[in-house]
Amino acid sequence: MSELVLRSEIIDDPAQFDALAPHWWKLWGQSTSATPFQSPAWLVPWWRTFAPGDLATVAVWRGGDLIGLAPLYLEHGNTGSKLLPVGISLSDYLDILCAPGIEARVLAVIVEKILSIGWSQWILPDLPEGGAGLAIAHPDLKAGLPTTHGPCPVLAIAGDETLAGCVPSRRRRQLRRAFQAASRRGRIALSSAGGNPQTFLDQLIRLHEARWAGHGGGVLADVAVEHFHRRSLPLLDAHGLVRCWLFAIDGRTVGAYYGFHHRGRAYAYLGGFEPAYADESPGAILIGHAIAESIREGAREFDFLRGQEAYKYTWGAVDRWTMRRVWTRS
Incomplete structure (x- = not known):
């Protein structure tokens, strides 16, 4: 079998970010953990509307195929720069998209590229159960323990x-x-x-x-x-x-x-x-x-999304928690 050759890039131009959409839809359709909140229909308008920092999205390619995408941006503050997911706050689930079967390899390439960016803290909140972001590990990253982030009451149908x-x-x-x-x-x-x-x-x-x-x-x-x-x-x-x-x-x-x-x-x-x-x-x-x-x-499921409003439980929903991960440089 031929060696898997991957190419990565940092996308910091909003026009390039928009132009990803056709490739992005294909990857989104393949990703096992994808939800509507990771689709370009959600995240591209989010960036067009809010753009709260500097775009720093990582794309991984194999030939002409997009096989990994970490939609991220840099938020600058007095204590340093934070690397945050595009869509934060309005999105109930956030994650990195990876083509199935090669997730570990794609994540490794994404992390290597992320380490080439200047930041002091990388935060991924609202990671779903089984999300790719939960599997990130690298010797040059100091990882805090994963913590529960938000309850999403879910009704099993x-x-x-x-x-x-x-x-x-x-x-x-x-x-x-x-x-x-x-x-x-x-x-x-x-x-x-x-x-x-x-x-x-x-x-x-x-x-x-x-x-x-x-x-x-x-x-x-x-x-x-x-x-x-x-x-x-x-x-x-x-x-x-x-x-x-x-x-x-x-x-x-x-x-x-x-x-x-x-x-x-x-x-x-x-x-x-x-x-x-x-x-x-x-x-x-x-x-x-x-x-x-x-x-x-x-x-199979009816997801009431995050928040513990009492009415959700009257329908029989049970809490399912998203996770939050934070990394600093080793």
């Missing part, structure tokens, strides 16, 4: 769309009562917002702001975050990753659900509802509908 096989009976009764209450209020309708991302975002932003009025405004109150989603959602939708639903009563949209579906896992990312309809529980109706739809699509 079983049964059919009645939800009887996976959702506790108490929650199913509450869901039936919510449908009854909504029906008494008026004619109800659940509709997919796929294919019309900007209109969906208009509704989501309106409802999310209404839900969090007087409580800090919610994440979408940040104009930059809104701009990010307006760039990202159409790209995610074009690749079939988005699952967006709207709930209306008598023609008025009172709830919105924004999620993803990828490789047998559904992700509940964001939602909003009109407080005047809180008694009708539009948020719960939408989550129940999203779980049922994920079952129809063959999902």
